Amino acid sequence: MFSQPNHPALLIPGPIEFDDAVLQSMSHYSESHVGAPFVATFGETLAMLRKLFQTTDPSSQPFVISGSGTLGWDLVAANLAESGDDVLVLHTGYFADSFADCFETYGAKPTQLKAPIGSRPQLPEIEKALKEKKYKLLTVTHVDTSTGVLSELKALSELVHRVSPETLIIVDGVCSVGCEEIDFDKWQLDGVITASQKAIGCPAGLSISMFSGRAVKSFQSRKTPPGSYFASFKNWMPIMQNYEAKKASYFATPSPQLIHALHTSLTQILSKPLSERFAAHHATSQKIKKAVADLGLKQLASDPADQANGMTAIYLPENVKAPELLPNLLKKGVIFAGGLHKEIATKYIRFGHMGVSVTDTKRDDIDRAIQALQTGLSDAGYQKA
Amino acid sequence: MFSQPNHPALLIPGPIEFDDAVLQSMSHYSESHVGAPFVATFGETLAMLRKLFQTTDPSSQPFVISGSGTLGWDLVAANLAESGDDVLVLHTGYFADSFADCFETYGAKPTQLKAPIGSRPQLPEIEKALKEKKYKLLTVTHVDTSTGVLSELKALSELVHRVSPETLIIVDGVCSVGCEEIDFDKWQLDGVITASQKAIGCPAGLSISMFSGRAVKSFQSRKTPPGSYFASFKNWMPIMQNYEAKKASYFATPSPQLIHALHTSLTQILSKPLSERFAAHHATSQKIKKAVADLGLKQLASDPADQANGMTAIYLPENVKAPELLPNLLKKGVIFAGGLHKEIATKYIRFGHMGVSVTDTKRDDIDRAIQALQTGLSDAGYQKA
Numbered sequence: 001m002f003s004q005p006n007h008p009a010l011l012i013p014g015p016i017e018f019d020d021a022v023l024q025s026m027s028h029y030s031e032s033h034v035g036a037p038f039v040a041t042f043g044e045t046l047a048m049l050r051k052l053f054q055t056t057d058p059s060s061q062p063f064v065i066s067g068s069g070t071l072g073w074d075l076v077a078a079n080l081a082e083s084g085d086d087v088l089v090l091h092t093g094y095f096a097d098s099f100a101d102c103f104e105t106y107g108a109k110p111t112q113l114k115a116p117i118g119s120r121p122q123l124p125e126i127e128k129a130l131k132e133k134k135y136k137l138l139t140v141t142h143v144d145t146s147t148g149v150l151s152e153l154k155a156l157s158e159l160v161h162r163v164s165p166e167t168l169i170i171v172d173g174v175c176s177v178g179c180e181e182i183d184f185d186k187w188q189l190d191g192v193i194t195a196s197q198k199a200i201g202c203p204a205g206l207s208i209s210m211f212s213g214r215a216v217k218s219f220q221s222r223k224t225p226p227g228s229y230f231a232s233f234k235n236w237m238p239i240m241q242n243y244e245a246k247k248a249s250y251f252a253t254p255s256p257q258l259i260h261a262l263h264t265s266l267t268q269i270l271s272k273p274l275s276e277r278f279a280a281h282h283a284t285s286q287k288i289k290k291a292v293a294d295l296g297l298k299q300l301a302s303d304p305a306d307q308a309n310g311m312t313a314i315y316l317p318e319n320v321k322a323p324e325l326l327p328n329l330l331k332k333g334v335i336f337a338g339g340l341h342k343e344i345a346t347k348y349i350r351f352g353h354m355g356v357s358v359t360d361t362k363r364d365d366i367d368r369a370i371q372a373l374q375t376g377l378s379d380a381g382y383q384k385a
Numbered sequence: 386m387f388s389q390p391n392h393p394a395l396l397i398p399g400p401i402e403f404d405d406a407v408l409q410s411m412s413h414y415s416e417s418h419v420g421a422p423f424v425a426t427f428g429e430t431l432a433m434l435r436k437l438f439q440t441t442d443p444s445s446q447p448f449v450i451s452g453s454g455t456l457g458w459d460l461v462a463a464n465l466a467e468s469g470d471d472v473l474v475l476h477t478g479y480f481a482d483s484f485a486d487c488f489e490t491y492g493a494k495p496t497q498l499k500a501p502i503g504s505r506p507q508l509p510e511i512e513k514a515l516k517e518k519k520y521k522l523l524t525v526t527h528v529d530t531s532t533g534v535l536s537e538l539k540a541l542s543e544l545v546h547r548v549s550p551e552t553l554i555i556v557d558g559v560c561s562v563g564c565e566e567i568d569f570d571k572w573q574l575d576g577v578i579t580a581s582q583k584a585i586g587c588p589a590g591l592s593i594s595m596f597s598g599r600a601v602k603s604f605q606s607r608k609t610p611p612g613s614y615f616a617s618f619k620n621w622m623p624i625m626q627n628y629e630a631k632k633a634s635y636f637a638t639p640s641p642q643l644i645h646a647l648h649t650s651l652t653q654i655l656s657k658p659l660s661e662r663f664a665a666h667h668a669t670s671q672k673i674k675k676a677v678a679d680l681g682l683k684q685l686a687s688d689p690a691d692q693a694n695g696m697t698a699i700y701l702p703e704n705v706k707a708p709e710l711l712p713n714l715l716k717k718g719v720i721f722a723g724g725l726h727k728e729i730a731t732k733y734i735r736f737g738h739m740g741v742s743v744t745d746t747k748r749d750d751i752d753r754a755i756q757a758l759q760t761g762l763s764d765a766g767y768q769k770a
Contacts, residue, residue, distance in 0.1 A: 002387075002412065004414045005414060007414045007415075007416075010415045010416065010417060012417055014638065015415050015416070015417070015418065015638065015641065016415065017415050018414075018415050023412040023413075023414070023642075024412055026411035026412045026642055027387065027408040027409055027411045027412045028408075029389045029390060029392045029403075029408070030392075030395045030400050030401065030402050030403050030588070031392075031395065031400070032395060032397055032400070032720050032722070033400065033589070034722075035720060066451060066452050066453045066456075066589065066590045067451050067452045067456070067615065068451045068615075068637035068638050068639070068640075069637065069638065070614075070615055070636070070637035070638075071451075071452070071615045071637075073614060073615070074613065074614050074615040077614065078613075101614065102614040102615075105610065105611070105612070105613065105614040105617070106614070195638065197638060197640075203415070203640055203641070203642040203643075204418070204451065204638045204639065204640040204641065204642075205451045205590045205640035205642070205643055225490065226490070227490070227612070227613075228459065228463075228490065228612075228613055228615075228616075229455075229458060229459050229462065229486065229487040229490040229491070230452065230453075230455055230456045230458070230459040230487075230613075230615070230616060231613075231615060232490070250725075251455070252453035252454065252455035252456075253399065253400065253453050253454065253455075253580065253582060253589045254453070254589065255453075255582075255588055255589040255590035255643075256400065256588070256589065257408075257411055257588040257589075257590070258588075258590055258640075258643075335417050335420060337417070337419075340635075
């Protein structure tokens with residue numbers, strides 16, 4: 001039976017630690033991408049994604065494409081926006097800036113609604129913005145990996161449907177799908193894009209997304225062809241529909257090994273109620289956030305309602321610098337991430353707590369990480385004021 | 386030590402059979418994409434690609450991006466062509482049609498120079514076409530996976546440099562890099578795009594490419610920004626340069642597991658002279674082509690000079706249909722591919738012979754496949770006339 005060698009616990013906000021069975025699936029022997037065994041595996045994977053996103057509407061369309069999470073932005077910008085379309089981008093960190101860049105590449109006109117670092121645009125401002133202009137799309141980063149700010153989707157979607165019902169609601173769920181609740185149908189979302197290597201717990205290399213029937217219709221009524229070839233719904237939609245119907249189909253060669261690993265991780269996730277998974281992430285997150293507060297440290301996300309459940313972005317004490325602290329934590333067997341938000345990158349660190357590090361009770365990654373952080377700060381001469 | 390379970394030999398023109406050590410690298414424990422160990426692995430991988438493509442010119446630029454081989458077309462069309470640019474696409478099968486579609490997506494104007502099925506455009510026609518119009522790019526499919534037609538690159542490049550020296554020469558090497566000779570510098574190529582899962586012998590999921598300093602300069606003198614976000618040289622070039630210099634860098638999360646597998650396969654390939662590798666593929670190909678002729682069957686590529694060394698596309702006897710023959714071959718433990726060229730898809734099969742099935746003397750994949758083909762045809766009632 002495969003088991004991983006000893007290695008430092010990877011507690012960055014993705015890639016995360018992977019389960020042995022998932023990693024073992026990565027080394028599956030070679031299969032034809034159009035042969036019956038792999039077609040069945042891919043079809044089942046797509047069907048399981050519907051459960052993960054909590055959608056039973058048959059008009060919803062899942063996509064799994066070789067690529068990184070970033071490719072999800074191209075899927076949205078090249079298929080659901082047309083040149084000149086206005087897009088409202090809610091900004092909670094680094095990733096909104098990049099999503100806006102992506103829209104501009106394909107000719108759409110992004111308007112960013114920014115909040116101070118560590119918070120998020122508030123509903124009244126969003127309502128005002130939606131009333132000022134007709135937006136084809138609104139995008140929201142569910143959890144911004146650069147700041148650990150969590151956006152609230154349910155009330156946001158209600159607002160958009162009330163104030164600007166034709167605007168499609170697109171969620172960047174790269175750092176949220178699998179650890180934050182997402183109720184695709186009930187919340188009337190139109191698109192959620194994510195990646196394999198975060199809370200879904202499968203190695204990097206897959207762009208994973210779900211789009212609503214309304215989004216698909218919007219795509220079908222485009223006046224111009226999609227702006228990308230590799231990210232084109234036109235090229236991929238028939239392929240995804242065929243695989244899900246267990247029919248071989250070809251546009252570009254998928255990665256059987258990655259799809260096997262995703263199949264394994266989704267099977268594991270769906271073996272228990274999703275609510276339990278979300279609750280486990282919330283409980284672990286609360287434990288970590290309490291430990292951070294006990295150390296006298298502050299999070300970037302100051303309001304508890306804005307704090308992600310799968311990661312914590314922590315301001316360092318004034319005299320402790322990330323480039324010195326992080327290598328010391330590595331010596332203690334724990335890998336955290338440095339800052340990513342452009343304006344304050346050196347002043348904070350990021351602690352990812354998703355997947356098996358949270359749900360596998362045989363692992364002690366989280367306790368070891370909290371302890372490493374405590375002693376690491378102490379080594380750096382920090383004492384709580 | 387990891388070893389693969391018994392499974393049918395996958396002898397389609399990609400994905401191919403993979404070496405145990407390569408598959409084992411796929412299940413590498415999780416690493417940070419910006420941590421020193423993985424940065425070193427990625428940097429070494431990029432340096433090894435220079436050797437695989439036989440380029441020592443420091444201005445050449447390798448790219449390894451999560452995606453399929455198809456993404457390479459977007460890299461070319463979105464970065465090296467601008468809206469309105471004319472592109473000459475040499476057509477030897479299915480893949481030229483798709484490459485042309487990709488150019489159109491980004492606003493370039495492809496002109497296809499087509500040859501009858503099984504052959505390739507000849508130099509005098511190409512010279513005539515190049516004299517009629519100024520082409521920004523010329524593209525050639527080195528081996529068209531749909532037909533097994535091999536294009537000749539050296540003489541083609543000499544022609545282009547003589548007749549239209551400003552035209553960039555782009556090679557679709559998805560089914561050739563690693564089994565057909567490519568001398569990037571000496572042949573003065575400007576871009577070769579490929580994928581991981583064919584003769585390079587690493588599971589699918591990576592777009593791999595090499596561009597010349599001249600191509601990079603052409604990109605840098607664009608009047609308009611690149612047409613794609615995920616496939617943008619502007620986004621990826623600094624990342625590739627940083628990784629190769631062993632510096633952490635971020636645009637989108639790479640797949641450490643796939644990069645480890647690629648590192649392993651490239652290390653294996655480069656452990657022997659490339660000339661030996663090409664000679665082994667040629668010898669095996671000749672053996673297969675002789676067996677096909679001995680069976681009284683014809684190849685799509687009728688002229689031996691046009692026949693690929695990593696695959697063979699074989700016309701079936703009139704009364705034998707691929708949908709009946711292929712399942713019988715599977716029962717004999719061998720997987721071949723059906724036809725892909727639109728006009729004749731049901732009338733032929735494709736036999737891939739690349740990578741460890743050719744180079745690993747402990748394997749008997751090829752002999753078993755030839756035997757399975759012989760008995761399979763006999764089972765179907767075929768006797769050589």
